[in-house]
Structures are given as structure tokens and as C-alpha cells.
Amino acid sequence: MTQRRYGRCNLRIIHNTEGRLRVQSDKLFSNPSKDICHRFLKDIFCDPGIQTIEINPLLSNCLICYSGRKTTAKAILYRIFKNGTNIKPNGAFTLSSLYRKHCPANNKIRFMRYGKVISNWEVVHELPGRVRMKNPFIHCKKEYCLEIERALHGAVGAEKFSANPTTDSVLVVYDNAILNKEKLINIIEASLDDFLQNNKKLALRAENRHALSSVSLVASGLATFFFPAALPAIGLLVLYTAFPSIKTAISSIMKRKVKVEILDATIVLSCLAINEVAAASLMVWILDVGQAVLETTADKSRKLLSKVLGEKPRFAWLVDGQQEIEVPIEKLRIGDTVVVSSGEQVPVDGEVTYGDAVVDQHILTGESAPVEKGPGDKVFASTVAIAGRIHVKVLEVGKSTTASKIEKIINLSSSFRPKTQSIGERIADNMVLPTLGLGGLGYLTGGPGAAMAVINCDYGTGIRVAAPTAVMASLANAVRHGIVIKRGGALEILPKIDMFVFDKTGTLTRETPEVSKILCTNGRFTEMDILSYAAAAEQRFEHPVAKAILEKANELNVTLPKKDESRYHVGFGVEVGINDYLVKVGSRRFMERERISVPETFSEEINEVQRRGGSAVFVAINEKLAGAIELRSSDRPEAYSIIQYLNERNIDSILISGDHEGPTRNLAEKLGINCYYSQVLPQDKAQYVKKFQKEGRKVAMVGDGINDSIALSLADISISMRGASSVAVDSSDVILMDGNLAKLPHLFEISYNLRKNINRSFALIVYPNTFCIMGALFGIFGLGASLLFNNVCIFLATLNGMLPMHKAIEPEVSYAGENP
Helix, strand or coil, rough: EEEEECCCCEEEEEECCCCCCEEEEEHHHHHCHHHHHHHHHHHHHCCCCCCEEEECCCCCEEEEEECCCCCCCHHHHHHHHHHCCCCCCCCCEEECCCCHHCCCCCEEEEEEEECCCCCEEEEEECCCCEEEEHHHHHHHHHHHHHHHHHHHEECCEEEEEEEECCCCCCEEEEECCCCHHHHHHHHHHHHHHHHHHHHHHHCCCCHHHHHHHHHHHHHHHHHCCHHHHHHHHHHHHHHHHHHHHHHHHHHHHHHHCCCCCHHHHHHHHHHHHHCCCHHHHHHHHHHHHHHHHHHHHHHHHHHCCCCCCCCCCEEEEEEEEEECCCCCCCHHHCEEEEECCCCCCCCCEEEEEEEEEEEEEEHHCCCCCCEEEECCCCECCCCCCEEEEEEEEEEECCCCCHHHHHHHHHHHCCHHHHHHHHHHHHHHCCHHHHHHHHHHHHHHHHHHHHHHHHHHHHHHHHHHHHHHHHHHHHHHHHHHEEEEEECCHHHHHHHHHEEEEEEECCEEEEEEEEEEEECCCCCCHHHHHHHHHHHHHHHCCCCHHHHHHHHHHHHHHCCCEEEEEEEECCCEEEEEECCCEEEEEHHHCCCCCCCCCHHHHHHHHHHHHHHHEEEEEEECCCCEEEEEEEEEEEEEECCCHHHHHHHHCCEEEEECCCCCCHHHHHHHHHHHEEECCCCCCHHHHHHHHHHHHHHHCCCCECCCCCHHHHHHHHHHHHEEEECHHCCCCCCCCEEEECCCCCHHHHHHHHHHHHHHHHHHHHHHHHHHHEEEEEECCCCCCCHHHHHHHHHHHHHHHHHHCCCCHHCCCCCCCCCCCCCC
């Protein structure tokens, strides 16, 4: 047995065969989470021949498995002997540090190499595009598994996945062209690391209350009938599982507040005091089941919310000297430079330092057309480079990006804590004193048993669970239909709304433009020539401007000429060969870059187009300007039906616009809006909202621009579209994520159904429990019947609360009728 020194630790070589080396050290391996052990792992893994290291804390030894083709035992021992200080690493790698935050006591810990990643995740089964990995770190940690699923939910290339806390495993089906094992492990560990930093208290809580209360329920039932001597011990277990409710009750009493937990604690403690352990455990189990149902519903809604901004890239191409290397986005730092190519998402907020690209940033800014980006221009995370290639200097990364800030706002909509309490817990809390009073009456008429039977049949416990479940299920229903509800109170207020105030531009008019006119600079090329050449050039694109041009060409039955693919080039605009002509299509900036002059008279005509609120796409043929295509906003096809829907419900519609009198009046008449205001300044929009509210009206404001934000913040309910400015999104209670007003009727339906659902749950609780209370007061029912009635009622009310979740899978109703 050979003995060496690693730092101040004695290290003995106890086994050495080809490919396997086992070493032992009491100080070094007894606790793998210590710094000295972490340093040892980093030193050893600097050798790329090391494949696996397994540490056994119980035996204080370490098994090192290596590839004999890449390294030798002598080289490994030399590295240990030198402590890694005088030996340069043979390659960069990342060593997982999750095990240090939750190191299983006396359990073996394995570290595997996957490319440049050293991790505790062990691949137990693998097929092309499918992998199952295992890690004891997630054992019985449902919160960790949910976080892993949320991370994979938004990862580009992850198609199907599931994390199981019972088997400690994660199964992922993925796209081989986008992801691999190394990237998957990076995604999972980055999400868990971030989760642990932000949820330290949650990470330290290892118990599963629902599982524990289930065990105590079964044990108390068995003990009651077969092992009565075990009841005192099981009673202590029940007391432990009920501790959160008891603690809240004590806190409420200390603060002189009446909370429904006082009733819960009273019935549990009373049952334990008279040795009714099974009854107490059943009460605790029902409370935990209700909480579990609520958490499950909330998690489903969060998963749906994670789709709001779509899949996000997890890796970026970092410029490192003369090469580009793929790195996890979490490792990017401010000042780094990343490369974004055609078809890729921009991973960071930054500034273009080199190259040109056409970027679709509609998801953040609401711009209908892609924008040209060059050196000095800002780009944002989650936007997409449609064409071109750019180098981007990192200015903001991770949670500091604009997209992440918006996503955080959206994710907060799943909390709903204040209004959930107002819907359910407020009712529950208000019923505490009447229930205690009835319990006292029961004590006088039937003794302690009757008193407990009455208290157990309180009205609040069931509605406290059912109402939040209904709200969360309604949220999931809304999100599935493209509606994000940021403020739970909006669902309560919506049925009371009697006036809708609409902004005009981008709200009642579409973001996608339409071709209104074709302008020619001379008689050489006709309007049809210009349209056909522009449509042929834009055939490959899906952005709104291309769609508008192609729709116009289809409408006029224009036959598109064939283009020369060898001369097809995309930059700030499109350059293509058509019928021996060199055709260039793009913006005025593109024409200036190509040194194509714009006649002064034609420039004035274009300026007039812009003054009317339109835009122009220029078309040049053989380096000379041939003409331009005028684009203008168009009415939303669903707008007329929505106004009629509101009119049928006696809800007034008001149109407010900064546009001139003529266009505003025409739109109001076309849509059937009786009252409109034109040439309204942004600050005046808010004054109109105040004016209507002073008249006693409940006002909902629908807008999408930065100039609507003040009015949105003042309205009783504010509604904005996806792609609206971040200020408008911040100011809104409801976001229509696909920018379609046809979602408004579904929003009303969700609100009405929620109120019906809560009323139905209340009925399921009130009527049976009232019957049971009366029976207890007259000595007909005891504690057993009370438990049966109350718990069956809570179960039915909870199932009722989940109904909106099931309705979420039904196809939505379309309200997109055209104006006749």
C-alpha cells in the first residue's frame, strides 16, 4: 500500500489496475462537499483521460476510472502528488457544484465526464435523440423536478421530457441537430443552481407533507382497530404534520386576527385530546390534499405561462480571439461579443459591433416589419435574425434582458395570492367566529362531541381550497387560449365593466399592413411590373411586409416571374436577378447604401405618404429607382364582431385616437361605435378615463402603445396586446398574447364561469354542512358523520374548482366575423 500526500491529507493507494485506481483518505473523502475534496476533483479532472470518479464517504475512498489510451496511472498519481499546481490543465471543463449544496450523507457520489461537462448526472439509458439520466440529488424533491421540467419546457430542441423524484431520473426526447447530453446537463444544472439560489428555504425542506400525512392516516386507521397502544405515538406524528396550521393559528391569535387556521387547529387538537387520532389525521390529510391540488394546478398554469415568450436559446457563439466557441448563455459576461447568424435568436441585449442583419423584434416591440440592424444599433434577447450575420457586444444578459423582465412580469400572474385570498380565504376567515359560536351552542346541547362535529363542519375550509383552485385553473384556461391575466382581481371586476375605451392604432387596426398604392417614378415600369418584381423578391420571407406584398399580388392575380437563384442576396434589403434585370427591394436606407438616388419630387411624395401614417418599400431596377409600394394599416377583421358583442351586453364602446377627425370618424362609423374622440394627446387619454370614472362608470381600457400606458394604469381593467411596448405591458392587467381582439369574449366567459364555479363550490360546502350542523345540534350526527360530510363536500368542491382546467383543452370559439 503506497502512501502519498495531497495538501495536508494523507492519501493511500489501495488498488491499482489498468483503467482503475482506488485511493483512500479519511480527511479528503469523508465529506465530499468540503473545499479540499472539490479542489481534488478539479485537479484530477484536468486530465482529459479521467472518465469517472466515485467517492464513497462511508469508506473514505475514491475510485478513479480512466482511459488507458489517453492517460496512465503514473500520470494521475503525479498530478495528485503535485497537487495540480505545476501542471497545466489539458482542456477546459465545467465541474458541477450542485452536490456541494446537497451532499447525500454516507452515499456514494459519482462524477461523469460528458465532453467539457463534469456532472453527477449518470446516463442510464440512451438512444439517438432520447436519453434517461439519473441523479440522487433530486430524490423525493418534487420542487426540483418541476424546475427541471420548466427549464426544458423553454429549451430549443427539447421535444418531450419528464422528471421523476421517486426514481431520481429525467427522461428527455430531443432534436439531435440542436441538443446533446452535454447541453442538456448544462441546461438542467443551470436551472437548478438558479432555483436553489432564489429558493433557499424551499431547497432545505426535504419532507413531503402530503406523503407524511398519508402515512399517518393509514397508520392511525390501523392502530385504531388493531394496535390501540400505538395511538399516542401516531398522535405525535399527526401533531407534527399539523404543525404548519397550528403555527399559523397561534400567529393569528398573537396578532389578534381571525383566521380559518384557528378552526383547523382547534379540531385537530381537540381530536387528539380525546384520543380520536384517526379523525385528526383525516382532517390533516384533507388539508394537505387540498394544498397539493392547488399546487398542482398552479404548476400546470406556470408551465403554460412558460410558453408565453416561446423557446429560448440556452447557448451562444462567443467570439474568442479568432475562433467562435459555443458556450452556455449563463457564462456570458457584459462586454463579451457573440455571433448571431440568419435564423437564430439573439441571446442577449446588446449592441451590434460588426455586420448587418434584418431582425424580427415584433415579440418585444410590436413592430409589424423586421428592422435593419447595423453597427451601433441595439438588439434584444428573444428577437430573431431573419437574414444576415452580426457580432453583438453583450450589454445585458440573463434576467437583466428586456425579454426576461417581461417574462418575470408574466410569471407573477400565476401568484394570484392577494385576490385568491379575497375570493376564498376572506370567506373562510369571516366564517370562523360564527362557526365557533355554533360550536359553543353544540357543546351546550350535545357535549364535546357535538361541539367538535359543528366546528369540523365549518364553511371556510372547503372554499379556501376550492376557490384558489378555480382561479388557478381559470388562469391555465386563459393562457391556453392566449390570454395572460396578471391581476387576479380583473376576473372579479370584469363582469361589472360597463364601458370599453379603445385606442385606434394597433388596437382596432391591424399591425400587419396592406398595400394601398403603387407609386411609379417614370413610365418605363408599370405598377404591375413593380408589384410582381417586389413579390418575387419577397417570396421567401414570412414577415408582415412580405405578406402584405404577396397578398396584394395574389389578390390581383399577378404572375410572379422566375428569379435567378445564383443572384439572390439578402442584406438590408433583397437583391435578386429577374428577367435579366437586377432588382433591389428595401427601405430608403437600403437605397442610400446602394447609392440609388431618389428624385426630389418622388421624395416629397413619399414624405406625404409618411405624414398620412403610411410607409413605403422602394423597388430599384438596374440601379435606378423604379417606384415604391405604399403600405398602410388595415382594420382588424374581428373588430366589428367585438363591438357588436359588447353592444349586445349593454357595454358602451368609446374610440379614442390621436389621429385626425376624418379617419377616426370613418372607423367609428364602420365598426358601429357611437362615441369617438380624435386628435387626443397621450395625457388626455388618461383624463378621459378619469372623466368616465367620475361619472360612475367601470372602465376597461384596451391599448397597445407607450402613449396608452397612463390611461391603462388608471382604468379599472387594462388590456393590452402581445408585442406592445414594455411600458404598456407593465401597465396592463390582461395581455392578449396573439394580439387578437377575438379573445375578449373568451375572457368574459372565463370571468363569468369563475364566478359560477365559486358559487357552485360554495353551495357544495354550505348546504351539506348546514344540514350536518343542524343534525349535530339536535344530537343526530356525531364527529364521524361530520368528518364524512365535510370531507366529501371539500373533495367535491375541489373537483369543481378544477373544472376550468379541463375546459382549457376545448377548442376556442372564434369571433372573427367581418364587417358586413
